Amino acid sequence: MDDETAEIELLEQNLNKTRQISQRMTSILTSFDTRLVKLEKSILPLYTSTQQLTRRAKNIESALMKIDEIASYQEGIAAEEALILRGPQPGQMQEYMEVLQRMNATIAFGAIDGSARETARLIESGSKKLMQLYTKLVAEASSGTPINGPEFEPIPFSPSIVSTLHPLVDFLRALPLPSTHPSHPAAPAIQSSLKEAQRGYAEMRGGWLRKCLDIYGKRVVERASTVDGITAGQEFGTFVENILDVAEEEYTHLTDLVPLTSPSMISSTYTTLLTPLISMFSSALASLSSLIKRSLHRHTLLALSSLSSLAVHQARWEDIMCRRANRKENELREGVLTIRASCQRSFPEFLADIKMAASSSRGELSTGVIDITLSTVEYIERIPEVRDAVCMVLQSLGDGNWKMGEGTQVGKGARTTEVEDQTLLEHFMYDAVNMIVNTLQAMSRSNKRPAFGSIFLLNNVSYLLTHLLLKPTSPEISALISKPAQDILRSNFRTAKAAYFDSNFSPLLQTLADDKDKSKSATKEKFTRFFDLFDEVTERHALARVLHEDEEGRETVADEAVKLVVPSLQRFIQRNLGKEFSKNPKKYIKMSAEEVESLIKSFYLERDSTVPPPAERATNNLLIQAGWSR
Structure with missing residues (x-):
């Protein structure tokens, strides 16, 4: 405690x-x-x-x-501004475009304030500088002296300029436009400048292409009146092909090198580029058509060849010159219709010219082959070369309508088989052959001396038969001649040869014919009359050659003439020599039968036409009085 x-x-x-x-x-x-x-x-x-x-x-x-x-920053802006305003310099192209790209990026990710508008103005200025360079490069590729050779040689777009343009075009295509950068302050102005540069591209390239082609086009039109018609038509077709070739190549360049590539802009630019080419083609076609219309009978083959050449390129023209440019006009189609209309006229006029030759043969004529025969054969020989054009026109005319109302109108249906074309050709050839034969017959009958008329008819009908049936220059020619037309030629040749013998040798035979008067004076008269007529025949054949271009035909006629005259003369001489109708028979029997035979054969030997024989000089007046000339 x-x-x-x-x-x-x-x-x-x-x-x-x-x-x-x-x-x-x-x-x-x-x-x-x-x-x-x-x-x-x-x-x-x-x-x-x-x-x-x-x-x-x-x-x-x-x-x-x-x-x-x-x-x-201001120091950098000042340096970039100076670079832009100075424009792209050699070796600084990439740096120049990078500066513009940075400025565009600044505007794209920043607010549109005062400094942005100033930057936009710099971008606009720099873009225009690049467009000026673009235009300059295109101008360099579209200048110079075209190659002026016998054939058109296109000058390609310079590969070095193309390689320079590619990065530039790529940058121009990336510039801000209202459709892609609606808030960009410079977009509307840049688009406007790009359109102007693109239009300039089309105008320069189109003008250059026309400059390269125009010389060749003018040469083709100028040659059309001097060279072979079919060749001239083919040359015009080649001219059209060259236009299509350069236009197609230019379209490839255009899609590769223009800054604005929307379909509408490509079509619009291509249309601008084509305008000079189309204008040049239309002008050349108008000149060619005018030449044909002024002298259709002379330029029929030119019209047919041109029609054939143009028709071949219709599908390609529609694609290159119309569809790609979104154009409704088709100048080639209109040209084909114009040339075809002339060709349609040519067939009735060709037959009319043959028919008119009979009524226009007044004054001096020739016993040789005349112009209307030569021109008819030449026309028929050339038809296989323009077969498509001929068939096209005959189909549009209708079977038989080339006879200017004499034919029968048939239903106008579309061509379905090649047989129809062949049938039309055969029908037209029949009418042409029939017309020329009728004309030759009428001309031979118009002569006052039937003997000369018969030689004329034989020579001309033989020329037709040889060149159209027996020895045509092409197997296609005889294929155009139907069996009825062949029969006309063969029948009229036989008739013409019979008429020739009848008018030249029948009078000789008539003097030797037996009659009731057997007196010595009658016999003397017969011999005298025979050799007088034979002298006329000799003189006539010294002037008028028979079948001078047909060696085989001359040999045949010579044999037939000998068989016709010599046996009758031999019999007459033998029958009267024993009667002692005269103390001096040689006074009346001027030539033996063998000598007559030799002389008849000499009628048909080819000889130098520049040195007329004495008998020919002695009978010039006789021929002139008859209305004929060699």
Whole structure:
């Protein structure tokens, strides 16, 4: 108990000490707090001033940094602006385009403020500088002197210029446009400039292509009136083919080298490029058509050849010159219709010219092959070369309508088989052969001396038969002549040869014919009359050659003439020599039968036409009086 009391007292004593210490600590802390309050009141104004100075120092430092940054940026802008305004320089193309790309990126990711608008103006200016370079390069590729050779030689787009244009075109295609960058301040102006540059491209390339082709086109038209008609038509077809070739190649370049590639812009640009070419073609076609119309009978083969050559290119023209340019006009189709109309006229007029030859043959004529025969044969010989065009026109005319109302109108149906074309050709050839034979017969009958007329008819019909059936220049020619037409030629040749013998040798035979008067004077008269007529035949054949281009035919006619005359003369001489009809028979029998035979054969020998024999000179007046000339 005492221990516990002692511990309690000890604890009370310690507690009192602790209380006293706490009171002294509280008193000290209170005093310290009071002093801190006083110190704080003293330091606060200084602290406040120090914070303001620190903030001002930071602001000043930030301002200086910003000033340095702005100064540096302005220096860069000034340098880029100078670069852009100076334009792309050799070796700086890539750097130039990179600057414009950075400016475009600045506008794309920044606000549209004053500085952005200034940047947009620089972008617009730089883009125009690049477009000027683009136009300059295209102009260099579209200038110079075209190759003026006998054949057209295209000048290709310079490969070096194409390689330079490719990166430039790629950049121009990436420029901001209203459709892709609607908020870009420079987009409308850039699009307008690009359209102008693209139009310039088309105008320069189109003008250059016309310059290259125009010389050749004019040469083709000028030659059309002097060279062979079929050749001239083929040359015009080659001219059209050259136009299509360069247009197709240019379309490839256009799609590869123009900055605006939307379908509408490609079509519009291509149309602009084609305009000079189409104008040139239309002018050349108009000149050719005018030449044909002025003298259709002379230029019939030219018209047919041109029609054939143009028709071949119709599908390609439709694709290259119309569909790709989205054009409805088709100048080639119109040209084909114009030329075809002339060709349609040519067939009736060809037959009419043959028919008119009979009525226009007034004045001097020739016993040789005349122009209408030569031209008819030449025309028929050339038809296989323009067969497609001929069939096309005959189909459009209708079977028989080439006879100008004399034919029968048939139903107009589409061509289905090649047989129909062959039938039409045979029908037309029949009418042509029939017409020329009738004309020759009429001309031979118009002569006052049938003997000369018969030689004329024989020569001309033989020429037709030889060149169209017996010895054609091509197997295709005889294939055009139908069996009825062949029969006409063969029959009229036989008739013409019979008429020739009848008019030239029948009078000789008539003088030798037996009659009731057997007196010596009658015999003398017969011999005299025979050799007088034979002299006329000799003189006639000295002037008028028979089948002078057909050696085999002359030999045949010579043999037939000998067989016709000589046996009768031999019999007449033998029958009368024994009767002593004269004391001097040689006075009346001027030549023996063998001599007559030899002389008859000499009628048909080829001779030099520049030196007429005496008998020919003596009978010139006779021929002129008859209305004939050699």
